[in-house]
Amino acid sequence: MITPIASRYPEVYARWQRDPEGFWAEAAEAITWFEKPKTVFDPKAGVYGRWFPDGVMNTCYNAVDRHVEKGRADQIAFAYDSPVSNAKRNITYKELQREISAFGAILRDFGIEKGDRVVIYMPMIPEALVAMLACARIGAVHSVVFGGFAPKELATRLNDAKPKLLLTASCGIEVTRIVPYKPLLDAAIEMATEKPEAVILFQRPQAQAEMKKGWDWDWAALREAALSANKTSECVPVKATDPLYILYTSGTTGIPKGVVRDNGGHAVALKWSMENMYGIKEGEVWWTSSDIGWVVGHSYIVYAPLFHGCTSVVYEGKPVGTPDAGAFWRVASEHGAVALFTAPTAFRAIKKEDPEGKFIKDFDLSKFRTLFLAGERADPDTVKWSERILNVPVIDHWWQTETAWTIVGNPMGLGALPVKHGSPTVPMPGYDVQIVDDGGKPVAAGTMGNIVVKLPLPPGCFPTLWQQDGRFRESYLADFPGFYKTADAGYRDEDGYVYVLGRTDDIINVAGHRLSTGGMEEVLASHNDVAECAVIGVADQLKGEVPVGFVVLKLGVNKPDDTIEKELIALVREKIGPVAAFKTAMVIKRLPKTRSGKIVRGTMKKIADKEPWNMPATIDDPVTLDEIKTALQGKGMAT
Ligand code: COA
Numbered sequence: 001m002i003t004p005i006a007s008r009y010p011e012v013y014a015r016w017q018r019d020p021e022g023f024w025a026e027a028a029e030a031i032t033w034f035e036k037p038k039t040v041f042d043p044k045a046g047v048y049g050r051w052f053p054d055g056v057m058n059t060c061y062n063a064v065d066r067h068v069e070k071g072r073a074d075q076i077a078f079a080y081d082s083p084v085s086n087a088k089r090n091i092t093y094k095e096l097q098r099e100i101s102a103f104g105a106i107l108r109d110f111g112i113e114k115g116d117r118v119v120i121y122m123p124m125i126p127e128a129l130v131a132m133l134a135c136a137r138i139g140a141v142h143s144v145v146f147g148g149f150a151p152k153e154l155a156t157r158l159n160d161a162k163p164k165l166l167l168t169a170s171c172g173i174e175v176t177r178i179v180p181y182k183p184l185l186d187a188a189i190e191m192a193t194e195k196p197e198a199v200i201l202f203q204r205p206q207a208q209a210e211m212k213k214g215w216d217w218d219w220a221a222l223r224e225a226a227l228s229a230n231k232t233s234e235c236v237p238v239k240a241t242d243p244l245y246i247l248y249t250s251g252t253t254g255i256p257k258g259v260v261r262d263n264g265g266h267a268v269a270l271k272w273s274m275e276n277m278y279g280i281k282e283g284e285v286w287w288t289s290s291d292i293g294w295v296v297g298h299s300y301i302v303y304a305p306l307f308h309g310c311t312s313v314v315y316e317g318k319p320v321g322t323p324d325a326g327a328f329w330r331v332a333s334e335h336g337a338v339a340l341f342t343a344p345t346a347f348r349a350i351k352k353e354d355p356e357g358k359f360i361k362d363f364d365l366s367k368f369r370t371l372f373l374a375g376e377r378a379d380p381d382t383v384k385w386s387e388r389i390l391n392v393p394v395i396d397h398w399w400q401t402e403t404a405w406t407i408v409g410n411p412m413g414l415g416a417l418p419v420k421h422g423s424p425t426v427p428m429p430g431y432d433v434q435i436v437d438d439g440g441k442p443v444a445a446g447t448m449g450n451i452v453v454k455l456p457l458p459p460g461c462f463p464t465l466w467q468q469d470g471r472f473r474e475s476y477l478a479d480f481p482g483f484y485k486t487a488d489a490g491y492r493d494e495d496g497y498v499y500v501l502g503r504t505d506d507i508i509n510v511a512g513h514r515l516s517t518g519g520m521e522e523v524l525a526s527h528n529d530v531a532e533c534a535v536i537g538v539a540d541q542l543k544g545e546v547p548v549g550f551v552v553l554k555l556g557v558n559k560p561d562d563t564i565e566k567e568l569i570a571l572v573r574e575k576i577g578p579v580a581a582f583k584t585a586m587v588i589k590r591l592p593k594t595r596s597g598k599i600v601r602g603t604m605k606k607i608a609d610k611e612p613w614n615m616p617a618t619i620d621d622p623v624t625l626d627e628i629k630t631a632l633q634g635k636g637m638a639t
């Protein structure tokens with residue numbers, strides 16, 4: 001047993017268990033409703049029930065307008081800090097309201113109505129956040145696509161979301177290069193079968209995009225015109241269950257899943273999390289270093305900090321290289337952030353460049369209280385290093401695009417529980433987390449199993465996939481009836497601490513980015529010379545995991561292996577995007593398979609990770625695994 005400490009967690013979790021609806025009804029008091037929900041949860045609505053089905057509210061009102069009305073008009077809402085473009089800009093709540101209201105009017109002029117989709121393919125600039133909130137204001141549904149994805153990925157999302165309008169900027173800025181977005185966008189629109197009716201583009205000075213007349217519209221000119229004509233838009237009342245956004249995430253095939261977020265439950269859960277999970281007081285300065293293309297960016301750069309009346313730091317830069325490994329300390333100290341939320345990979349990158357933490361000595365971090373890590377497993381070495389360098393609690397927490405907020409964490413606002421390195425701690429109220437075997441039977445403490453959550457999921461979590469209830473049921477609910485399958489594996493210890501160790505599907509986590517190896521295999525298989533292939537995630541010191549591809553060529557191909565390997569690397573970059581970080585492909589003679597023809601990816605991964613492994617009993621030809629080892633050694637990867 002670990003020593004009990006003064007945390008309200010056990011009492012609060014038990015209170016939720018006793019009366020889940022009472023618990024969430026109380027949490028719902030913290031947001032502003034246009035019509036208060038009379039029903040907290042309707043188990044008959046939707047696929048597994050819906051939260052606050054008769055509540056009416058507006059997400060933008062809760063994020064912005066109500067703070068302007070209640071005394072935060074002159075407080076900074078977004079502190080934009082962009083070392084890559086050498087720009088800084090503070091936007092107060094009042095200014096933000098004006099910008100959003102005007103941009104909402106522009107969207108209206110383009111015929112965007114409640115429920116219409118708007119795709120946002122933009123870098124981390126304030127305009128992108130204004131666009132998201134303007135959609136929320138007028139009841140439109142945004143779908144943000146990460147800038148590191150290739151045109152084909154954008155096209156797939158356009159086909160699924162069917163947006164009327166596409167919002168973009170002329171470029172993104174990476175450490176060593178400018179990424180012009182317009183050619184990517186044009187290629188995506190060309191490929192897509194569902195084309196938007198127009199494009200609004202924000203020109204950045206680093207790259208000017210060429211505009212097509214009557215189709216591409218200049219953001220700045222529209223904004224100017226709207227402001228000088230005093231155009232505004234109102235916060236449209238929406239049902240709590242109306243969609244706020246769709247965010248696509250990797251599934252087990254090349255077709256991404258459109259995770260739907262509703263308005264009411266999302267606002268209630270995120271507001272609750274700021275105070276109770278993160279221990280943040282209203283009005284404090286909060287910083288999440290991620291990208292609005294990911295769920296972490298949606299929840300904790302844009303929505304949650306604003307629901308809580310905080311100042312949110314919007315950082316367009318990297319942990320290293322912009323300009324150095326002191327960048328995070330500079331930003332935290334300059335803005336007076338009380339907490340930082342990022343992915344462990346960012347801290348591994350800093351540790352690699354500045355193992356002694358010399359840079360930190362130059363900055364005043366006296367306001368800084370907590371570092372939060374999520375997005376991938378927080379390896380104990382990185383957590384310990386961060387604790388030593390920062391001398392504050394380092395809090396791992398586990399969640400997914402599907403949930404929008406913490407499943408398992410250490411609730412700083414309720415009183416921190418003792419940290420156990422390697423565990424994100426305990427389930428949050430709302431989540432009945434269980435570890436079960438493949439037949440759905442609970443396993444004993446300390447035994448690995450599938451991590452599942454008893455239905456219903458709490459407010460904030462996805463009610464379904466965009467217009468695909470069937471796929472939702474099949475992907476998440478079918479395997480363990482009555483439970484949500486997280487597709488993560490792990491165990492629980494005697495104290496109830498949960499350990500999350502890896503995925504049960506083909507998803508890998510590359511620098512905190514969730515990617516499908518199945519999707520990469522589809523790309524490799526599309527190469528003319530490839531007969532069959534396998535992609536596995538191999539442990540990497542910096543990125544956590546990196547994808548490695550193995551291909552078997554068609555008979556009669558006589559191109560040199562390294563030419564084909566280079567073509568495959570270029571093909572994945574072209575079809576999925578640089579974010580896949582696919583840098584290693586190897587041509588092999590045959591793939592190791594079981595007698596029934598299944599590729600033994602798990603064993604291949606163990607060999608590549610230099611972990612102990614056993615010859616699978618059903619292997620067709622044991623020599624094939626030696627061949628994998630030799631191929632990896634050829635690339636300097638396995639010993
Ligand atoms: N637009 C275009 N390209 C992008 C991009 C974007 N928005 N974001 C990343 N890329 C590119 C990178 O330039 C890189 O290209 P390269 O192959 O030409 O070098 C590639 O995609 C892979 O990017 P990334 O995995 O981010 O690696 P990196 O080497 O550039 O940086 C880290 C490594 C660890 C510094 C970086 O991954 C990082 O800061 N990670 C934090 C993770 C994070 O925020 N996760 C979000 C979930 S919490």
Ligand code: AMP
Nearest residue numbers: 374375376377397398399400401500514
């Ligand atoms: P995403 O949907 O992109 O946020 O990725 C979610 C996946 O990332 C989870 O299913 C896990 O596999 C992994 N993940 C996120 N946070 C953690 C964590 N704290 N510990 C272990 N794995 C994590």
